[in-house]
Amino acid sequence: MDQRSATASPAGWARLLPIPVFLVLFLAFFPGLSQTPAWASTAQIEQLKQIPGMAPVVEAAQAAVTVAQEVAQPIPTAPTSGSACAQLLQHPRLELRGGPSYPDGPRQDLERGVVNPRLCQLLVNLLDQQPDLNIWVKVFKTGHFACVNGSQVADPNDPNSPGCRISDHFGGNGVDIFGVTGPVDVFGPTGPVSANNRAAHRVVEWLVQQGGHTRPHQIIHPFVDIPPQGKHLFPDLEHHDDHIHIGGFD
Numbered sequence: 001m002d003q004r005s006a007t008a009s010p011a012g013w014a015r016l017l018p019i020p021v022f023l024v025l026f027l028a029f030f031p032g033l034s035q036t037p038a039w040a041s042t043a044q045i046e047q048l049k050q051i052p053g054m055a056p057v058v059e060a061a062q063a064a065v066t067v068a069q070e071v072a073q074p075i076p077t078a079p080t081s082g083s084a085c086a087q088l089l090q091h092p093r094l095e096l097r098g099g100p101s102y103p104d105g106p107r108q109d110l111e112r113g114v115v116n117p118r119l120c121q122l123l124v125n126l127l128d129q130q131p132d133l134n135i136w137v138k139v140f141k142t143g144h145f146a147c148v149n150g151s152q153v154a155d156p157n158d159p160n161s162p163g164c165r166i167s168d169h170f171g172g173n174g175v176d177i178f179g180v181t182g183p184v185d186v187f188g189p190t191g192p193v194s195a196n197n198r199a200a201h202r203v204v205e206w207l208v209q210q211g212g213h214t215r216p217h218q219i220i221h222p223f224v225d226i227p228p229q230g231k232h233l234f235p236d237l238e239h240h241d242d243h244i245h246i247g248g249f250d
Ligand SMILES: [Zn+2]
Pocket: 169, 174, 175, 176, 244, 245, 246
């Protein structure tokens, strides 16, 4: 028997160990595009790094997820004329007004093509089918944290922060409606979204009736009389008392 190959074989396997560890970590991190998988805490990942030789493997897997995340972002292109997103840019009953530090944010997000066309189509359908309502969109992507509200992260604007759950807004799949205005003889006082705005209530009633391809994944709103459906469609008076959040698509 060749003595060298008999002793070289275990060392060879040891040298190959980082490859499966890297792959397991990459696949674990990738679904949430986070550097901490759902089944391990940040502390456990740090412990894994303490094992001799493992730190570079963990860091390589985290770096690979960062690259994959950038590749996964669609390259923004301006909406084509006549598309749903282009229609929103000149819709007479849609106000596109961001917060004080990003007043043109919603308009620029549409112009740059970062908003999901299915989300644009949903808003076009809403405006078409509710012809007595005016809608104010304050946020698509610009002006919103990268991580969802409640993520325990050091920097909620950094999608790579450990523990960050990436918001639908970050990928252009979310919209926050802060105002719905309708005729006072039909709805009473309307304007800013609140639990008392009956025109905004009409919007949520319409949203929850949508089905199939056009149905948004998340609808969070301030109306406690609209029954929750699953874990993504519910009233929330803590973070959504002043707006309707629509996010994502199944
Ligand atoms: Zn939102």
